[in-house]
Amino acid sequence: MDGRDTRGNGEKDGWSTRAPRVSDALKRGVMVSVATWGGRRISGRICDKEPYGLLLDVENPEADVEGSTGYVFLPWTSVDQVSIQETVTRRVKYLRDG
DSSP, X not given: OOSOOOSTTOOHHHHHHHSOOHHHHTSTTOEEEEEETTSOEEEEEEEEEETTEEEEEEEOTTOOSTTOEEEXXXXXXXEEXXXXXXXXXXXXXXXXXX
């Protein structure tokens, strides 16, 4: 690869500077939907993440499923996919010389 961005208009910095980072997408307060290897789908806001898993505040009181409210810890080994419904990208301020 020669470092050129093949998406869009070829601007190397355009897409990559706007793309969310994992640390932004999985930070506290972000709404996610998690599909587990067991076939369950659990939605909620991220409370915390660590090398062992993800802690969610589950916000579905209408569901008739055990554990549908409160906090749920999902070990990474049980997570098939995390769908991120919103992302907050970092704001970067560029300093100019002179």
